[in-house]
Amino acid sequence: MTVEPRKSSFVPALGAHWLTALYDPLTRIWRAPSRIRRSVIASLALEPGMRILELGAGPGRLACQIKQAHPEVEVEAVDIDPKMVARAQKEAATRGIEVAFRTGDMTSLAREGRYDRVYSTMTFHHLEPAAKTAALAAAHGVLDSDGHFVVADFSRPRDPLQWALFAWIQQPLDGFANTRPHRDGRFEQALRDRFGGVRSAQVWRTIAGTIESFVCTP
Numbered sequence: 344m345t346v347e348p349r350k351s352s353f354v355p356a357l358g359a360h361w362l363t364a365l366y367d368p369l370t371r372i373w374r375a376p377s378r379i380r381r382s383v384i385a386s387l388a389l390e391p392g393m394r395i396l397e398l399g400a401g402p403g404r405l406a407c408q409i410k411q412a413h414p415e416v417e418v419e420a421v422d423i424d425p426k427m428v429a430r431a432q433k434e435a436a437t438r439g440i441e442v443a444f445r446t447g448d449m450t451s452l453a454r455e456g457r458y459d460r461v462y463s464t465m466t467f468h469h470l471e472p473a474a475k476t477a478a479l480a481a482a483h484g485v486l487d488s489d490g491h492f493v494v495a496d497f498s499r500p501r502d503p504l505q506w507a508l509f510a511w512i513q514q515p516l517d518g519f520a521n522t523r524p525h526r527d528g529r530f531e532q533a534l535r536d537r538f539g540g541v542r543s544a545q546v547w548r549t550i551a552g553t554i555e556s557f558v559c560t561p
């Protein structure tokens with residue numbers, strides 16, 4: 344896979360570059376990410392010989408977990424932040440596994456490879472509305488016609504407490520313009536606009552708001 348040159352600005356994992364080193368330790372303490380990773384792995388329904396691509400891999404925990412559980416699957420992963428890519432490469436080296444982590448922008452993937460599965464967790468809420476649309480088009484463009492795209496991210500709050508937690512904790516951290524489409528259902532609608540089939544797989548009520556995973560077919 345080749346990716347287009349990196350954009351100069353992006354929303355880093357914890358909203359500010361100086362906090363990036365804390366992202367991995369914090370998500371180890373918070374229990375929701377490991378539950379989401381387990382669920383996404385189940386939704387991917389992996390089979391030997393598949394080629395898969397992660398968008399916005401962060402410190403690489405999910406890609407490494409997949410490669411360890413399914414050594415016969417070829418795993419590639421892209422993130423726009425070189426610091427995160429270096430961390431992910433170190434994680435793979437420590438575990439003694441091969442995952443192709445690369446620096447790149449998920450809104451402009453070159454369409455030279457096809458993947459059986461494309462997936463992304465907790466990354467779309469970092470993108471501006473137009474970039475979300477571009478990233479969904481990019482994911483759709485590299486997906487095999489029999490493949491599926493699995494995405495987990497913030498979604499419509501299912502009650503007032505979840506609405507308030509999202510408004511007070513997550514939105515100030517990652518920016519209102521990028522996160523509002525998740526809160527008001529426009530991200531889900533963008534999935535439905537781009538993919539032929541969209542199924543809600545699981546919903547989590549968390550301390551930072553409601554998270555939902557979707558399985559999308561071309």
Ligand SMILES: C[S@@+](CC[C@H](N)C(=O)[O-])C[C@H]1O[C@@H](n2cnc3c(N)ncnc32)[C@H](O)[C@@H]1O
Binds near residue numbers: 354355450469
């Ligand atoms: C909150 S972290 C999520 C990381 C990981 N997927 C997880 O679930 O822990 C969001 C990640 O998205 C990456 N990111 C933001 N904009 C991106 C873009 N345009 N292309 C690729 N990665 C991007 C950030 O660098 C960051 O690592």
